[in-house]
Amino acid sequence: EAQVTQNPRYLITVTGKKLTVTCSQNMNHEYMSWYRQDPGLGLRQIYYSMNVEVTDKGDVPEGYKVSRKEKRNFPLILESPSPNQTSLYFCASSLKGQGNNSPLHFGNGTRLTVT
Amino acid sequence: AQSVTQPDIHITVSEGASLELRCNYSYGATPYLFWYVQSPGQGLQLLLKYFSGDTLVQGIKGFEAEFKRSQSSFNLRKPSVHWSDAAEYFCAVGAGSSASKIIFGSGTRLSIRP
Numbered sequence: 305e306a307q308v309t310q311n312p313r314y315l316i317t318v319t320g321k322k323l324t325v326t327c328s329q330n331m332n333h334e335y336m337s338w339y340r341q342d343p344g345l346g347l348r349q350i351y352y353s354m355n356v357e358v359t360d361k362g363d364v365p366e367g368y369k370v371s372r373k374e375k376r377n378f379p380l381i382l383e384s385p386s387p388n389q390t391s392l393y394f395c396a397s398s399l400k401g402q403g404n405n406s407p408l409h410f411g412n413g414t415r416l417t418v419t
Numbered sequence: 420a421q422s423v424t425q426p427d428i429h430i431t432v433s434e435g436a437s438l439e440l441r442c443n444y445s446y447g448a449t450p451y452l453f454w455y456v457q458s459p460g461q462g463l464q465l466l467l468k469y470f471s472g473d474t475l476v477q478g479i480k481g482f483e484a485e486f487k488r489s490q491s492s493f494n495l496r497k498p499s500v501h502w503s504d505a506a507e508y509f510c511a512v513g514a515g516s517s518a519s520k521i522i523f524g525s526g527t528r529l530s531i532r533p
Contacts, residue, residue: 308462335519344428346509347463347523354519362520394462401519408455408521410462 306331310395310411317385318419325380325414327395335401336378337362337408338370340391347394353378354401385418392416421446421514425524433532434502440495440527442510451513452493454484457526458506466508469493480504505531 308329317323329336337352339362349362353372367389369381378397382389393414399406422445432438444450451470455463467478474486484495493510510524 337521339521339523344525346423346425346525347511347521349521352519360519363522396462407465407468408463410464412460412462 306409308395308397308409308411310393310414312414313412314415316417316419319386320384323382323385323416325382325393325395325416327378327380327411328376329378329397329409330376331397331399331409332375333397333399333406333409334375335399335406336372336395336397338368338378338380339394339396340364340389341394341413342391350380350393385416387418390416390418421450421512421520421522423510423512423522423524425508425510425527427527428525429528429530431530431532432500435499438495438497438500438504438529440508440510440529442493442495442524443491444493444510444512445491446512446514451518452484452486453511453513453521454478454482454493454495455509455511455523456480456506457509463509466495500529500531502531502533505529 311326334355338350339347341347348364351370353359395411396408398408424443453468454466457463469486507526514520
């Protein structure tokens with residue numbers, strides 16, 4: 305089944321403890337992206353990747369890192385999480401970016417709480 | 420700077436009634452425009468998209484949207500809603516090459532009155 309898989313679904317951590325949220329897709333998509341969703345703000349793009357070893361900042365990249373060493377995986381890294389990073393995070397992928405008429409496929413989300 | 424505004428935070432309509440969700444965007448060039456739907460506890464699903472050409476686009480689940488350049492709008496419509504349409508709806512604009520940067524509106528929550 306074609307899907308975007310995020311892990312974990314729920315994560316509670318403490319300020320400053322490094323964490324990684326994994327994202328994997330099995331559709332051979334070139335484009336992958338991370339978003340955070342906060343009430344009243346919709347989804348905001350954190351980072352995106354047009355292909356392996358090609359990443360770029362979205363609108364809210366501060367406090368986050370990503371890597372794209374292989375096509376299927378796009379982990380989101382929080383080196384030193386802070387409470388303002390408490391949010392619902394979504395990973396998404398598409399064949400070549402939506403402008404090439406390829407829709408985004410979303411994972412089911414990761415709810416992160418930083419205390 | 421690009422932005423998307425969804426002026427209605429929450430809308431309630433009766434089952435069988437028509438629906439229009441508003442979306443206004445700000446973007447310097449011809450935009451890529453999208454509507455996504457999010458059911459509770461789920462990720463987002465694409466309803467429809469506009470890239471160019473016919474300004475009235477058809478999507479899944481009986482939805483349609485009309486691009487009006489003069490009004491910078493891309494409103495979503497459905498002639499008759501079903502209880503299963505209750506969800507949150509997001510309008511988005513794609514910027515950059517291949518719409519690589521996506522800006523979402525803040526969303527409109529749709530409730531259906533039986």
